[in-house]
Amino acid sequence: MSNAIDVLDRIRQGNQSGKLWEFPGGIHPMQNKKQSNQKPIRSLHLPKFFYVPVVQHSGWAGELLVKVGDRVLKGQPLTKGDNYRQLPVHTPTSGTVIGIEPYVSAHPSGLPEITVIIETDGKDEWIERQPIDDFLTLTSGQIIEKVYQYGIAGLGGAVFPTASKLSLADKRCKVLIINGAECEPYITCDDRLMQDYTHEFLEGIRILRYVLRPEEVVLAIEDNKPQAIKAMEQALKGSNDITLRVIPTIYPSGASDQLVQVLTGLEIPQGKRSIEMGIVMHNVGTVFAVKRAVMDDEPLIERVVTLTGDKIRNKGNVWARLGTPIQHLLEQVDYQADSRFPVFLGGPMTGFILQSLQAPITKTANCIIAPDHFEYAPPEPERSCIRCSSCSDACPVGLLPQQLYWYARSEDHDKSKEYHLDACIECGVCAYVCPSYIPLIQYFRQEKAKITEIEEKAKKAEEAKARFEAREARLQKEKDARTARIAQAADKRREEIANSAGEDPVAAALARIKAKKAEAQTAEPVQAKANGEPDNSELMAQRRARRLAKQAEVKNEVNDNLSINTVQQVEETDPKKAAVAAALARARAKKAAQAPEQAVENAEKFATATEAEDPRKAAVAAALARAKAKKAAQQADQQEQVQAGENTEKVAAANEAEDPRKAAVAAALARAKAKKAAQQADQQEQAQAVENTGKVATATEAEDPRKAAVAAALARAKAKKATQQEQLQAVENAEKVVTATEAEDPRKATVAAAIARAKAKKMSQGLSND
Numbered sequence: 141m142s143n144a145i146d147v148l149d150r151i152r153q154g155n156q157s158g159k160l161w162e163f164p165g166g167i168h169p170m171q172n173k174k175q176s177n178q179k180p181i182r183s184l185h186l187p188k189f190f191y192v193p194v195v196q197h198s199g200w201a202g203e204l205l206v207k208v209g210d211r212v213l214k215g216q217p218l219t220k221g222d223n224y225r226q227l228p229v230h231t232p233t234s235g236t237v238i239g240i241e242p243y244v245s246a247h248p249s250g251l252p253e254i255t256v257i258i259e260t261d262g263k264d265e266w267i268e269r270q271p272i273d274d275f276l277t278l279t280s281g282q283i284i285e286k287v288y289q290y291g292i293a294g295l296g297g298a299v300f301p302t303a304s305k306l307s308l309a310d311k312r313c314k315v316l317i318i319n320g321a322e323c324e325p326y327i328t329c330d331d332r333l334m335q336d337y338t339h340e341f342l343e344g345i346r347i348l349r350y351v352l353r354p355e356e357v358v359l360a361i362e363d364n365k366p367q368a369i370k371a372m373e374q375a376l377k378g379s380n381d382i383t384l385r386v387i388p389t390i391y392p393s394g395a396s397d398q399l400v401q402v403l404t405g406l407e408i409p410q411g412k413r414s415i416e417m418g419i420v421m422h423n424v425g426t427v428f429a430v431k432r433a434v435m436d437d438e439p440l441i442e443r444v445v446t447l448t449g450d451k452i453r454n455k456g457n458v459w460a461r462l463g464t465p466i467q468h469l470l471e472q473v474d475y476q477a478d479s480r481f482p483v484f485l486g487g488p489m490t491g492f493i494l495q496s497l498q499a500p501i502t503k504t505a506n507c508i509i510a511p512d513h514f515e516y517a518p519p520e521p522e523r524s525c526i527r528c529s530s531c532s533d534a535c536p537v538g539l540l541p542q543q544l545y546w547y548a549r550s551e552d553h554d555k556s557k558e559y560h561l562d563a564c565i566e567c568g569v570c571a572y573v574c575p576s577y578i579p580l581i582q583y584f585r586q587e588k589a590k591i592t593e594i595e596e597k598a599k600k601a602e603e604a605k606a607r608f609e610a611r612e613a614r615l616q617k618e619k620d621a622r623t624a625r626i627a628q629a630a631d632k633r634r635e636e637i638a639n640s641a642g643e644d645p646v647a648a649a650l651a652r653i654k655a656k657k658a659e660a661q662t663a664e665p666v667q668a669k670a671n672g673e674p675d676n677s678e679l680m681a682q683r684r685a686r687r688l689a690k691q692a693e694v695k696n697e698v699n700d701n702l703s704i705n706t707v708q709q710v711e712e713t714d715p716k717k718a719a720v721a722a723a724l725a726r727a728r729a730k731k732a733a734q735a736p737e738q739a740v741e742n743a744e745k746f747a748t749a750t751e752a753e754d755p756r757k758a759a760v761a762a763a764l765a766r767a768k769a770k771k772a773a774q775q776a777d778q779q780e781q782v783q784a785g786e787n788t789e790k791v792a793a794a795n796e797a798e799d800p801r802k803a804a805v806a807a808a809l810a811r812a813k814a815k816k817a818a819q820q821a822d823q824q825e826q827a828q829a830v831e832n833t834g835k836v837a838t839a840t841e842a843e844d845p846r847k848a849a850v851a852a853a854l855a856r857a858k859a860k861k862a863t864q865q866e867q868l869q870a871v872e873n874a875e876k877v878v879t880a881t882e883a884e885d886p887r888k889a890t891v892a893a894a895i896a897r898a899k900a901k902k903m904s905q906g907l908s909n910d
Contacts, residue, residue, distance in 0.1 A: 144314040193255050205218060228291045296424075309352055312418060324489050442459050449515060452474065541570040544583075551590065564584050
């Protein structure tokens with residue numbers, strides 16, 4: 141591989157001697173440049189709407205800075221990027237953003253891409269600018285940053301970000317080559333730019349020279365541009381910083397590698413870049429855009445476009461704002477639309493047919509051709525390859541297009557890469573010379589796209605694998621750290637055990653828990669018989685007493701309901717029958733009161749067996765039972781008398797107005813109230829006695845829990861029995877009063893029946909409470 145010193149020597153040798161070299165292959169097609177290079181560059185009217193794609197370079201889109209409804213000014217950035225491959229785009233004129241959406245693209249596929257749609261306001265109002273007169277007041281870094289922020293890209297076709305190329309070439313550039321060859325037929329935009337803006341163009345070259353600091357600067361122009369050559373010669377008189385080289389016209393001498401071969405005779409190795417040989421190359425349009433950005437403070441919002449072809453009457457070069465619909469440009473140059481003939485974007489060798497004339501002008505658009513039948517013929521049908529080797533002979537890169545064609549058709553991607561498909565510059569020479577009319581360049585583009593897709597997938601898979609492995613390594617590291625912490629904690633615990641005379645704090649804590657659990661289990665030992673079985677006699681006695689009490693309660697409730705219903709029915713039919721109903725109610729109440737006596741006797745028998753075991757506790761239990769029985773009897777009698785008095789008062793009050801004889805009933809009620817007042821005083825004394833007895837019983841329970849249960853059962857049985865006896869006595873007293881009253885007046889039978897029902901109900905409630 142040649143180095144920068146060899147390149148510099150060859151350049152200087154050629155500059156002194158005028159020697160030029162040749163590259164292999166190449167063709168000489170019809171130039172057709174005079175159709176458009178005879179008039180100066182002119183400006184056209186602005187369209188009503190601009191369609192600005194967010195990606196117009198070799199890279200990816202930046203972040204949008206505007207939204208629908210925003211008013212924007214000419215030169216205002218629409219996007220911003222974080223690196224040199226995210227190139228900003230700018231507003232071509234002032235107006236309002238009315239849409240950010242997919243729109244047809246200037247691409248062979250015509251597929252839509254994200255586009256900012258701007259409606260113009262007709263003012264064409266600039267943002268605030270700060271032009272300078274001398275670029276030497278800026279540093280190289282400031283110029284590179286400005287070139288980036290103003291969206292400058294290579295306008296020769298590759299649209300590689302210019303700032304990226306300048307930054308990569310820092311301190312490595314030995315030779316700066318300005319490519320003015322413009323070798324493709326029909327295209328004359330660079331030719332006219334050098335003629336019409338000579339001094340501004342040269343100013344741009346000097347700005348790049350200031351940034352890159354090369355030892356040699358060469359401006360190469362093909363000899364088919366005599367006016368441009370003349371203009372450059374006149375402008376460069378008296379200066380020695382730029383060398384003008386006129387090269388022969390041959391296609392594709394304007395390709396970067398081929399131009400280096402022409403000027404130096406050296407070939408850039410496969411897979412290498414020209415900067416690795418100390419060479420930096422820029423296009424004429426790019427140089428002019430750099431001058432405008434640095435000196436005039438203008439971003440890249442327009443470029444020169446060649447409008448040519450026999451279907452255009454007013455041919456020439458125009459300043460076209462980026463985002464202008466192609467249809468709008470053609471209408472202003474008298475385009476004669478004809479559906480039989482397509483419109484091409486780009487030159488006849490590397491260009492493509494536009495899918496829609498509504499596609500916008502972008503940074504890549506250098507030429508629009510509208511041919512007629514003299515310039516364009518429908519493509520011939522593709523035929524079989526005859527292996528004539530014409531394509532190989534004409535290939536300027538020295539490839540074997542016929543072999544690549546077979547590999548592309550069979551999708552043998554490995555073979556395509558082996559035969560250096562990536563070195564193809566897509567110049568179209570092979571297809572131009574093919575006698576079988578095989579569109580080789582289309583096959584190669586498709587194969588490149590497929591290989592790129594496969595490589596991108598493989599790259600993503602590799603990145604995913606790397607992320608996975610990094611994650612696994614991180615998790616393993618965290619696991620190792622946890623293991624180390626656990627081991628360290630164990631070592632520390634063992635050290636603490638050793639320092640505490642060998643006692644393990646964890647084992648000690650477990651021992652304390654076990655001791656506490658054992659203590660809880662032994663607090664209330666289970667009594668057992670002689671044979672080792674559990675002694676459940678106390679529980680059985682308690683359950684039996686509760687069952688008998690429940691049976692009595694249910695039976696009393698049934699009898700009570702029956703008595704009430706019977707008395708009510710009798711009262712409704714005949715008042716005289718009330719006496720009979722009352723007698724029935726009294727009999728049933730007496731029977732219900734006698735029902736629990738058997739339960740009391742059973743409890744007493746069980747208590748007697750307990751007394752044989754411990755006489756002292758029997759005495760305490762008996763005292764406790766007597767106290768509870770007496771208290772329960774007094775409470776039951778008190779409640780019964782209160783309820784009976786209330787019911788009797790209600791009935792008596794209603795009957796007194798009718799018959800004075802009811803006074804006897806009132807007298808009985810008065811006597812009951814007096815007895816109730818006397819019993820309340822006695823009840824307080826009995827409650828105190830019960831409380832004292834309970835204290836003794838509590839002491840007894842602490843000695844033997846089983847006997848406490850027996851004593852409790854006896855107390856409940858005796859209390860229930862005493863209550864029933866008091867209730868029976870109260871019923872008999874009431875009966876006497878009612879009987880005397882009935883003899884005088886049958887109507888008083890109703891009162892007697894009410895009293896009987898109340899007493900029966902009260903008895904059943906007392907049993908239920910017990």
